[in-house]
Amino acid sequence: MRKAFIDSFIDSLKETFGVVTNLPEKCFSFISLPKTGYRVWAPPCTPTCPEGTACPYELILSFKLEEDIFVVALPKNIDRDLKLTPAFLVKFLLTVLEMLYIPEQKSDNLLIAEALQFLANQFNIEFFLFDNKGQLILSQTHSPIQLSTFTLWEKVSQTGEPEGFIKTRWGNFYYRIFTKDGITTGSIVWKTEPTKQEENKFLFHDDSFFTIPGKNPRFLEIKDLVRQIAVTDSTVLLQGESGTGKELFARYIHYLSPRKNHPFIAINCAAIPDNLLESELFGYEDGSFTGARRGGKPGKFELANGGTIFLDEIGDMPLQLQAKLLRVLENRQVERIGATVSRPIDVRIIAATNKDLKELIDAKLFREDLFFRLNVFPVFIPPLRERRDDIPLLLDFYLKNVCLEQDKPFKVFSPEAIQILQNYNWPGNIRELKNVVTYAVSICKGDKIILHYLPKYLQNGFSSSKSQFGEVKTTHPIIQVDQLKDQLEILLAKYGNSTQSKKLIAQELGISLATLYRWLRKYHLR
Amino acid sequence: MQEITIDWIEPLWYGSIFLGSGGGGKSELLASVLYKALQNRSIPLLTLDELPENNFFCGVGLLGSPELSEESLPSGMEARIIIEELEKHTGAKFKGISIVEGAGVNIFYPLLTALQTGLPVTDGDAMGRAFPELQMTTYHLENLTVTPLVLIDSNYNLHLFLDKQDTFLLELNTRQIISQQGGVGYFAGFPYPGSVLKRVLLPGTLTFAREIGECFLQADNYRELFSLLLEVTSNSFYGPVVEIFQGTVTNISTYEITKWKAATLISPKGEKLQLLFQYENLLAFKNGNMVASVPDLISAIDLNKLKPVNNNEIYEGQQLALLGLPAPLRLRISKALDVVGPQCFGYRTIYVPLEKLYWDYYHKKEVFS
Numbered sequence: 001m002r003k004a005f006i007d008s009f010i011d012s013l014k015e016t017f018g019v020v021t022n023l024p025e026k027c028f029s030f031i032s033l034p035k036t037g038y039r040v041w042a043p044p045c046t047p048t049c050p051e052g053t054a055c056p057y058e059l060i061l062s063f064k065l066e067e068d069i070f071v072v073a074l075p076k077n078i079d080r081d082l083k084l085t086p087a088f089l090v091k092f093l094l095t096v097l098e099m100l101y102i103p104e105q106k107s108d109n110l111l112i113a114e115a116l117q118f119l120a121n122q123f124n125i126e127f128f129l130f131d132n133k134g135q136l137i138l139s140q141t142h143s144p145i146q147l148s149t150f151t152l153w154e155k156v157s158q159t160g161e162p163e164g165f166i167k168t169r170w171g172n173f174y175y176r177i178f179t180k181d182g183i184t185t186g187s188i189v190w191k192t193e194p195t196k197q198e199e200n201k202f203l204f205h206d207d208s209f210f211t212i213p214g215k216n217p218r219f220l221e222i223k224d225l226v227r228q229i230a231v232t233d234s235t236v237l238l239q240g241e242s243g244t245g246k247e248l249f250a251r252y253i254h255y256l257s258p259r260k261n262h263p264f265i266a267i268n269c270a271a272i273p274d275n276l277l278e279s280e281l282f283g284y285e286d287g288s289f290t291g292a293r294r295g296g297k298p299g300k301f302e303l304a305n306g307g308t309i310f311l312d313e314i315g316d317m318p319l320q321l322q323a324k325l326l327r328v329l330e331n332r333q334v335e336r337i338g339a340t341v342s343r344p345i346d347v348r349i350i351a352a353t354n355k356d357l358k359e360l361i362d363a364k365l366f367r368e369d370l371f372f373r374l375n376v377f378p379v380f381i382p383p384l385r386e387r388r389d390d391i392p393l394l395l396d397f398y399l400k401n402v403c404l405e406q407d408k409p410f411k412v413f414s415p416e417a418i419q420i421l422q423n424y425n426w427p428g429n430i431r432e433l434k435n436v437v438t439y440a441v442s443i444c445k446g447d448k449i450i451l452h453y454l455p456k457y458l459q460n461g462f463s464s465s466k467s468q469f470g471e472v473k474t475t476h477p478i479i480q481v482d483q484l485k486d487q488l489e490i491l492l493a494k495y496g497n498s499t500q501s502k503k504l505i506a507q508e509l510g511i512s513l514a515t516l517y518r519w520l521r522k523y524h525l526r
Numbered sequence: 527m528q529e530i531t532i533d534w535i536e537p538l539w540y541g542s543i544f545l546g547s548g549g550g551g552k553s554e555l556l557a558s559v560l561y562k563a564l565q566n567r568s569i570p571l572l573t574l575d576e577l578p579e580n581n582f583f584c585g586v587g588l589l590g591s592p593e594l595s596e597e598s599l600p601s602g603m604e605a606r607i608i609i610e611e612l613e614k615h616t617g618a619k620f621k622g623i624s625i626v627e628g629a630g631v632n633i634f635y636p637l638l639t640a641l642q643t644g645l646p647v648t649d650g651d652a653m654g655r656a657f658p659e660l661q662m663t664t665y666h667l668e669n670l671t672v673t674p675l676v677l678i679d680s681n682y683n684l685h686l687f688l689d690k691q692d693t694f695l696l697e698l699n700t701r702q703i704i705s706q707q708g709g710v711g712y713f714a715g716f717p718y719p720g721s722v723l724k725r726v727l728l729p730g731t732l733t734f735a736r737e738i739g740e741c742f743l744q745a746d747n748y749r750e751l752f753s754l755l756l757e758v759t760s761n762s763f764y765g766p767v768v769e770i771f772q773g774t775v776t777n778i779s780t781y782e783i784t785k786w787k788a789a790t791l792i793s794p795k796g797e798k799l800q801l802l803f804q805y806e807n808l809l810a811f812k813n814g815n816m817v818a819s820v821p822d823l824i825s826a827i828d829l830n831k832l833k834p835v836n837n838n839e840i841y842e843g844q845q846l847a848l849l850g851l852p853a854p855l856r857l858r859i860s861k862a863l864d865v866v867g868p869q870c871f872g873y874r875t876i877y878v879p880l881e882k883l884y885w886d887y888y889h890k891k892e893v894f895s
Contacts, residue, residue, distance in 0.1 A: 211760040389575075392729070396763055400855055404881050404888075410858040415725035447859035 010070070020073045023060065033062050033069050127190035128152060132183075133431075133507055136268070151405055154438065156187055183503060210255050212248060213397045216387035222379060229377045230256035235329070237314075237374045238352040240381030243429030243510055246352040247312060249381060254308040259348060262307030265300045270313035278321055284337035301334045301345055308348045314374065315355035315366060322367045329373045349374070384426040384433065391422045394430065398437040399449075406441060413440075414450045420458060425484050427519070428510025435510050457491050457508060485523045492525065527576055528649070529568040530637060530732075535561045537739030540834055542633040544738045544851075545731075547823040548837040549806030550630020550656030551592020555599060557634055563641050570646035572622065574729045577720030581621035583648060584612055585716030586639045587632040589660075589677065590704040593838070600635065600712060602642035608676040608684070608714035609643060615674050615688055616717045624648045624716060624723055626663060628731035629656035630836075635712070650727035652716070654764075654854045655823050658805045660700065661693035662866045664726050664856055665716060672696055675715030680708030687715075728854050734762055742833055748847065751832060755849070765852030768884050770810055770817050770824065771799040775844045786872070789840060791848070801848065803837055808871050810848060821858060821866040822880045823851040850880045 010021055030049045031041055043055035057073040130136055134153035155166050156175045163176040166189075175189040212223060229236055230253045238246045247266060254264045272280055283299030300309055311317070317325065328334055329349065333342035351374045360366035384391070395413055403410050413421070417440075426432055436455060444453040451459055491508065495501035506516040519525075530538075539557040542550065577583070586605055588595055609620060623636045623643070628651030640647045652663035660672055672693050677685040677700055685703050687696055704711045718726070737758045745751035752769065759767040773791035791799040799817070802809040807824035810817045818824045828835045829845040840846070852858075857866055858879060864870070867877045881888045 211766065213761055215761060393761075393763065396855055400765065400852075400881075404879070409860055410855055410879070412856050412859055447861055 010072070018075065020057070020075055021071070023057075023071050023073055027060075031060065031062070033071070127188060130156075130187045130189070131271070132185055132503075133510060135431075136266070150434070152189055153187065154405070156189055157184075158442075181500075183500060210252055211397075212245070212252055213393055214387065214390045215393060216382075216390045218382060219387050219390060222381065226253055226379060227256060229253065229379070231258065232377075233257075233348055235348070235374055235376045236350045237357075237376070237378045238350065238381060239357075239378060240352075240354065241383045241427075241429055242354045242512065242515065243431035244381040244383055245430050246354075246381060247310060249379065250308070250310040250312075250350040250352065253350060254310075254348075257308065257348065259307050263304050264308050264310065265304040266310040266312060267300050268312040270316035274318045274321075277318070278324070279337055281321070282324065282334050282336055285339045296336060296338075299334060299336065301328060301347055302336075302343060304347045305345050306347075308350060311349065311351045313353060314351040315353040315357055315360050319365070319367065322370050326367065326370045326373060329370070384429045388422055391426075391433070392418055394433055395421060395437060398434050399441065402434075402438050402441045408441060409447060411441060411444055411447050411449055414448050417449055417451055417454060420451065420454065424458060425487065427484060427487075427515075432510030435508075455508065457487065457494065484519065485525070488519060488523060488525055527646075528571040528573075528733075530564070530571050530647070531568045532561060532564040534736055535564065537736045537743055538633065538732070539739060540742040541735030541737070541739035542629055542631075543834040543836055544742075544825045545629035545633075545654075545735055545823065546656040546834075546836060547629070547806045547825050547851075548656075548803050549658065550627070550632065550836070551588070552596065552836055552838065553592075553631045553634050555596050556631055556638065559599060560634055560637055560641070563638070567641065569637055569640045571649050571732060572646050574648065574650045574724045574727055577648065577723055578621065579721040579724075580719055582616070582618040582717055582719050583622040583624040583723055584609060584620045584714050585624045585626040585652070586636050586712065586714050587626045588635050588710065588712055589700055590710040592631045592710075594680075594708065594710040595631065600638065602638040604678045604682065604712050605635075605639035605642055605714065607682075608678050608712060609639070611676045611684055611686070612674060612714045612717060615676070615686065618717055620645065620717070622646045622648065622720075624718070624727065625651040625731065626716060627651060627653045627656055628728070628735060629653070632656070633732065633735060647732070648723060648727060649732045650723070650729045651731040652727055654728040654731060654857055655821070656806050657821075657866060660697040662870075664728060664862075666693060666865050667856060667859075667861055668722075668726050670716075670718070670722070670726065672715050674717060675700075675713055677703060677711050677713045679703060679711045683707060685711075728856060729763065734758075734764070737762075745832060748827075748829060748832060751827070752847075752849075759851055763854045764823075765881070766888065768850045768880055768887055770848040770850045771797075771812060772829070772847045773797070773799060773845070775840055775842050775846060778840060778842060787837075789837075791846060799848065802873070804871055805837070807837065807848075809868060809873060809875065810850075816875060816878060817883055818848075818850045818880060819868050819875065819877050820871065821853040821862070821877070823853060825849050825851065850884075852880050 014021065027045070030046045041060040043049070043057050043060065044052050045055075045060065049055065056075055058076045060071065060073045062069060062071045128136060128149055130149075130153045134150050134157070136149050152168065152173070155168065156173075156177065159166065159175075161177075162179065164174070166173050166175060171191055173189045173191055175187060177187040178185045214220070214223070226249060236250075236253060238249055240246055250266070251264060254260060267280060269277060279297070279299065281299050281301060283297050283302055285296040311325075324335075328345070331342070332346070333344050335342045357366050357371050357375075361368045361371055384394075395418065399411060399413065421433075421436070428435070436458070439455055440449045440453045488505075491505045492501075495504050502516055502520075503513060506513045509516070535557055539553060542553050542557075586609070588600070613619060622645050623640045625636045625648055626632060633651075636647050639645075652665055654664075657663075663672075665672065671690045673687050673690055673696065675687040675696070677687070679685065685700075687699065691699075700711070700713070738755065741751055741754035741758055745754055752767070755767045759765060771791060771793065773793035775789055776792050777790040779788050779790075785804045787803050789801045789803070791801065793799070797813055799813075800811045801807055801824070802811070806820070807826070808820040810819075810824055825848070826835045826837075826840065827833065827847045827849065828839075829847055835844075835846070856862060858877070863877050868875050
């Protein structure tokens with residue numbers, strides 16, 4: 001059975017990519033085969049190899065499956081129409097890794113992250129890795145993003161194909177959607193060719209602008225505060241529920257700061273495996289570990305030099321890295337893994353979390369000294385339910401943008417729909433609101449989005465308990481707690497209680513599975 | 527609840543010109559009357575959320591030529607007459623004034639009426655800008671009639687339009703009376719309760735006009751003005767303002783037998799812009815390509831004075847910046863374009879949103895993602 005699987009795997013690699021499966025004997029004296037997992041070489045494999053740059057292979061990959069070791073190599077000059085572009089290599093590597101891990105049942109995120117880590121090290125590829133809700137887990141770009149990453153994800157999600165090619169105004173991308181048991185687990189989108197310099201020119205034009213819509217008095221105060229903070233060089237700690245737009249605020253601060261023409265590097269500490277996070281943040285020196293890129297690799301701190309680094313989900317950073325981060329904050333120097341000297345950096349740090357860091361400190365999961373270092377300017381971004389008066393404006397804002405992005409005629413929400421959306425609890429905050437707008441625009445054929453075009457959980461939960469427009473009392477918003485509980489009950493009744501169902505529920509609410517479980521526990525709904 | 531005080535008048539005036547999109551009439555005299563009247567008084571301003579559900583409001587405004595109204599300024603007394611007349615025929619006692627056209631003189635006339643009657647006004651209107659005709663409102667989108675409507679001409683004759691009638695027809699009938707009776711008149715109509723106005727009116731027009739006007743008061747130079755306007759418009763139901771052109775007016779042509787007019791502007795680089803307007807600015811073509819179209823707003827700023835200008839203030843040799851402002855979404859859906867799109871003004875072109883005409887500009891920065 002296993003033999004058959006491997007044979008068919010090798011055959012498919014040969015057929016799809018034209019790989020070579022038998023390396024010359026002499027090669028094996030230059031490469032050391034992996035004891036577990038996989039290893040990749042980009043020839044020349046060692047400085048002593050006599051072939052040097054004349055090596056006929058572009059990439060050599062060796063992996064161990066149970067007791068057997070396999071080696072495949074991609075020739076430089078494939079005798080087909082295929083071109084060995086970095087994008088092609090991404091596809092190749094992902095195919096191999098995916099096949100490789102199927103029998104081992106490894107987690108998908110780890111698989112993808114490892115593959116990407118390798119690619120990010122080896123090639124100058126611009127890529128975006130998304131989770132199933134369109135949240136960016138990891139990205140590498142050489143230029144500022146000219147369209148929203150969410151839009152990119154949306155475009156990919158809308159294709160309906162597991163992999164392929166999309167065109168955007170920002171260039172062309174390949175994409176691949178990962179699924180497990182028929183459920184989408186994430187996607188990767190990578191650029192087919194590097195961004196041309198001239199495309200970026202107008203980005204730094206003086207008249208560029210940045211919108212964070214909202215007129216709620218408290219929200220305006222926060223925006224004012226952020227504007228004042230932005231021009232300083234102080235560390236900022238953004239706190240708020242997931243989906244409130246913490247990354248947007250981080251970008252806003254960067255945009256308003258004197259660092260605006262320097263890099264803005266964002267990294268989600270919770271989305272990257274602990275062992276990779278360190279090299280991702282701090283970089284490494286040549287030969288530090290297996291698969292390391294020759295010449296070493298700069299970490300995100302170094303890449304952000306002169307600009308801003310945004311550390312999202314800082315509460316999820318492992319303790320040992322917290323210590324290292326603390327040293328960076330104190331000394332403004334980074335030390336690559338395996339390095340003997342530190343490199344000075346000039347970076348503004350913006351951290352964000354949706355967790356209560358004080359609780360984490362009590363639980364000994366977060367260093368108190370790091371907290372005080374980060375908490376120079378704490379900014380609390382209110383959840384959407386605390387600024388309901390902004391909901392019509394936000395709906396309008398996203399509706400306009402979604403219609404333009406999808407190239408559809410403009411639409412409006414019916415007053416009844418607005419009423420329901422304004423009273424809704426929005427546990428997933430702005431992200432959920434945007435999902436609802438996108439959903440409604442996608443299925444609404446006319447120019448008015450009535451209740452019928454809202455996601456079912458909104459219709460079921462509230463339309464029946466509300467009178468028609470014109471009789472609705474404009475009293476205070478419904479107390480959120482009961483509403484959230486009701487809503488969870490409705491969704492559980494709709495989707496069921498299985499893990500898969502909960503994933504769907506979390507997706508529909510625009511929250512993480514962990515958050516969903518927390519809420520279910522809170523309301524004793526398990 | 528907010529109150530309109532004397533501090534509002536100057537910014538509101540500039541805002542009313544900007545939202546007039548070239549038209550809407552000169553509001554300077556009316557603004558000065560209000561300025562005096564508000565020395566010791568204020569006008570309650572109700573946001574749409576604050577409108578009492580069951581209280582009736584009536585919409586008031588000027589019809590015809592705002593220029594003629596300047597020769598004999600309205601006192602507000604005529605408003606009392608038409609509102610009382612409307613009350614007789616509807617059986618409703620009006621508890622507030624709604625704004626129909628939130629631009630030009632028709633922002634100020636309802637305020638004058640509110641002062642005379644002691645009623646509050648709505649912070650919201652049915653056009654979001656200036657439009658020349660009665661059917662070009664958001665009431666049309668909800669299939670709501672303008673009638674019953676009472677019109678008073680400059681000879682203080684009352685004209686009643688009590689039956690439900692097609693709004694296009696009503697526009698023709700009222701216009702005929704106005705042209706026969708001195709060229710200007712005032713109406714009271716659109717009698718609806720707060721519950722209806724909440725879903726019909728475009729929210730916050732008056733505060734938005736004021737915010738726009740504040741930009742003109744604060745800015746010391748055009749660059750600063752533009753960035754202030756950009757910030758205010760980005761965070762509104764309209765959308766980020768875009769610069770369409772900067773240049774000198776070289777020609778203004780009018781065709782005597784029609785309402786069609788055009789102005790030509792030349793930029794220092796020699797680029798040519800043609801601005802097509804009737805009362806309001808409706809289309810702009812740069813080097814032959816369309817760069818803005820109604821219902822999006824096209825507003826002119828006098829670059830030397832750094833103030834918004836009305837079309838009847840434009841002269842040859844004047845240096846102007848033309849700015850485009852995306853219209854509120856409700857004016858851009860297909861049902862609205864049936865009454866306010868370029869074809870409704872006799873042009874053969876179709877409406878193209880500013881965001882599509884200036885795609886790179888509107889998408890060059892990652893906005894809330």
